[in-house]
Amino acid sequence: MISSDVIRGYNDTIILYFLLDGESYGYEISKNIKELSEGKYIMKETTLYSAFNRLESNGFIESFYGDETFGKRRTYYRITQAGRAYYKEKCEEWILTKDVINRFIKEWRV
Amino acid sequence: METIKNYLDNMFAALPKTVQLADLKSNILSNMEDKYNELKAEGKSENEAIGIVISEFGNIDELISELGIRKEEDINTIPLVTQEETDEYLAIKRKAGFLVGIGVVLCILGAASLILVYQLGEDGFIGDNLPHGAKESLGLFPLFILVAMAVGLFIFSGMHLEKYAYMEKGVQLPISVKVMLQQQYNSFTPTYYLSLIIGITLCILSPTALFITSMMGNDESTYGVVILLFIVSIAVYLFIYFGTIRESYSKLLQIEEYKPKKMTKEDKVISAVASIVWPLAVAIFLFLGFVYAKWGIAWVVFPITGILFGMFASAYSIITGKNDN
Numbered sequence: 001m002i003s004s005d006v007i008r009g010y011n012d013t014i015i016l017y018f019l020l021d022g023e024s025y026g027y028e029i030s031k032n033i034k035e036l037s038e039g040k041y042i043m044k045e046t047t048l049y050s051a052f053n054r055l056e057s058n059g060f061i062e063s064f065y066g067d068e069t070f071g072k073r074r075t076y077y078r079i080t081q082a083g084r085a086y087y088k089e090k091c092e093e094w095i096l097t098k099d100v101i102n103r104f105i106k107e108w109r110v
Numbered sequence: 111m112e113t114i115k116n117y118l119d120n121m122f123a124a125l126p127k128t129v130q131l132a133d134l135k136s137n138i139l140s141n142m143e144d145k146y147n148e149l150k151a152e153g154k155s156e157n158e159a160i161g162i163v164i165s166e167f168g169n170i171d172e173l174i175s176e177l178g179i180r181k182e183e184d185i186n187t188i189p190l191v192t193q194e195e196t197d198e199y200l201a202i203k204r205k206a207g208f209l210v211g212i213g214v215v216l217c218i219l220g221a222a223s224l225i226l227v228y229q230l231g232e233d234g235f236i237g238d239n240l241p242h243g244a245k246e247s248l249g250l251f252p253l254f255i256l257v258a259m260a261v262g263l264f265i266f267s268g269m270h271l272e273k274y275a276y277m278e279k280g281v282q283l284p285i286s287v288k289v290m291l292q293q294q295y296n297s298f299t300p301t302y303y304l305s306l307i308i309g310i311t312l313c314i315l316s317p318t319a320l321f322i323t324s325m326m327g328n329d330e331s332t333y334g335v336v337i338l339l340f341i342v343s344i345a346v347y348l349f350i351y352f353g354t355i356r357e358s359y360s361k362l363l364q365i366e367e368y369k370p371k372k373m374t375k376e377d378k379v380i381s382a383v384a385s386i387v388w389p390l391a392v393a394i395f396l397f398l399g400f401v402y403a404k405w406g407i408a409w410v411v412f413p414i415t416g417i418l419f420g421m422f423a424s425a426y427s428i429i430t431g432k433n434d435n
Contacts, residue, residue, distance in 0.1 A: 026137055027144040044168025045138050050176035053134070075137050 007041065011051045012060070013090040014043070019061060019079040020087065026052070026075070052077060060086050113160050114142050121170045123190070134173070142167065190282045196291065199274045200358050206267040207354025211347040213263035218346065220256035221409055222339035224249035224399075229332040247400075278361050288363070295359040305352035312345040335409070379430075380423045391415040 007014075018029045026048060033043050055061040060083030066076040079087070122135050142163050149159035227249035230236045240248065283291065316338045323334030359365070391411050398408035 026141040030141065030145075031148075042166055044166055044172075045141055046168030046170060046172040048141075049134055049138055050172050053173075053176055074140060075133070 004044070004047065010090065010094065011043065011047055012055055013087060013094070015048070015051050015055065016060065016079060016083055016087040016090075019077060019083070023076045023078040025066065025077065029077075055083065058086075059083075111143065111146065114146060114163055115139065117164055117167070118142070121167070125170075125174070130177070134177075138167075190284070191277070191287075192284070193287045193290070195277070196283070196287055196362055199277045199362070200355075202270050202274060203358035204355055206271050207351045207358075209263045209267040210354065211350035213260035213267075214350055215343040215347050216256045216260040216263070218339050218343040220253040220260070221412070222336045222343075223252035223256065225332060225339075225409060226336045227252060229329065229336075233329065280364055281362065283362065291359060291362055295356075295363060295365075298355065298359065302352050302356045305348045309345040309348040312341050312348075316341040316345070339409075380426060383422065384419065387415060387419055 014033060015029055018024055018032050024032075030043050030045075030048055033041060052061070052063070056063055056077075059080060061077045061079055063075050063077050066074045118135060118139055122131065125131055145166070146159050146163045149162055150156070154162070227236070231245045231248055236248070319337035319341065320331060320334040323337070324331035395408045395411045398404045398411070
């Protein structure tokens with residue numbers, strides 16, 4: 001499990017990644033995160049919805065009600081142009097960060 | 111499933127009830143339910159599934175700081191009360207209504223007994239062996255005893271209500287309690303109006319006692335006053351008892367005039383005037399009684415004061431009320 005402190009700055013990026021190819025909803029995203037990280041990162045509900053709220057108020061995503069399925073009306077999210085630009089920016093930032101941090105990292109071979 | 115819902119309800123209980131938050135909550139709930147169902151489908155036990163779902167909920171403070179909201183208790187100090195508290199408040203209020211009602215009845219009966227004893231003395235039924243001055247004042251004994259008992263009741267019920275003073279300033283009710291109280295209030299309303307009708311009818315009919323007895327003779331009309339006061343006291347008891355019960359519901363549900371508000375300037379003026387006028391009326395009453403021995407008629411000071419004060423209070427409210435609008 002990854003400490004949420006380390007990953008905090010990239011929660012938004014992770015969510016945007018799943019929206020790049022099309023709209024999605026909360027549970028699907030959180031499930032995808034768990035699967036893609038092979039269970040190493042589980043995004044908490046409060047983290048997920050804080051991020052949705054932040055992304056939406058920054059205009060990076062839009063929310064809308066999906067069709068009612070099994071009596072549930074889900075809130076779906078889709079990425080905006082600004083969101084895509086922000087995602088790209090964050091990716092570049094990470095590549096740079098990774099490069100910098102890696103210079104200070106020793107890999108221990110056990 | 112119910113556990114998850116309750117957990118979430120608790121987490122959101124302290125937050126303001128806005129549309130945004132309700133939306134957020136239902137989204138999170140459906141998210142958690144999806145997760146729960148999938149865990150169950152994977153073969154996890156009920157407890158395991160609930161444990162995992164709740165452990166993956168996170169920290170509500172994260173949402174709070176993200177949304178820039180403060181917990182409701184920080185914004186205002188309106189307390190959230192439980193059903194036990196409202197039940198106890200209603201029970202105590204009902205008891206207080208009973209005690210205060212009896213107290214007021216005792217006060218009125220005190221005045222009635224004063225007149226009654228005086229007239230009985232006049233007519234030579236009692237106190238003939240007493241010196242003249244003592245006989246005149248005999249009626250004061252029941253008056254003071256009854257009034258003292260009444261004051262005891264007022265203080266006693268006031269003491270009990272003290273504990274629930276915060277309820278009167280407006281409280282927040284959980285929805286379930288609010289719905290229940292609303293139902294109780296609605297089913298109580300016909301009873302209240304019935305008590306009001308009976309009380310008012312008694313008041314209107316009470317002077318007939320005076321008419322009938324005054325036809326029988328001048329002295330007999332004094333007994334008529336006693337009967338009138340007795341009938342009025344029953345009416346007053348009805349007003350106070352049922353009025354208090356209604357008031358307790360109104361305050362909890364914040365109906366009509368019981369919306370929390372500050373005492374307005376006119377309320378203050380009226381209560382200041384009341385605190386002067388009523389003791390003054392009592393002073394005049396005692397003065398007329400003791401100095402002029404006019405116990406038989408001195409009581410009219412109270413209805414006259416009541417009417418005049420009522421006139422003043424409503425006139426003052428109307429005049430000053432214009433400025434507020």
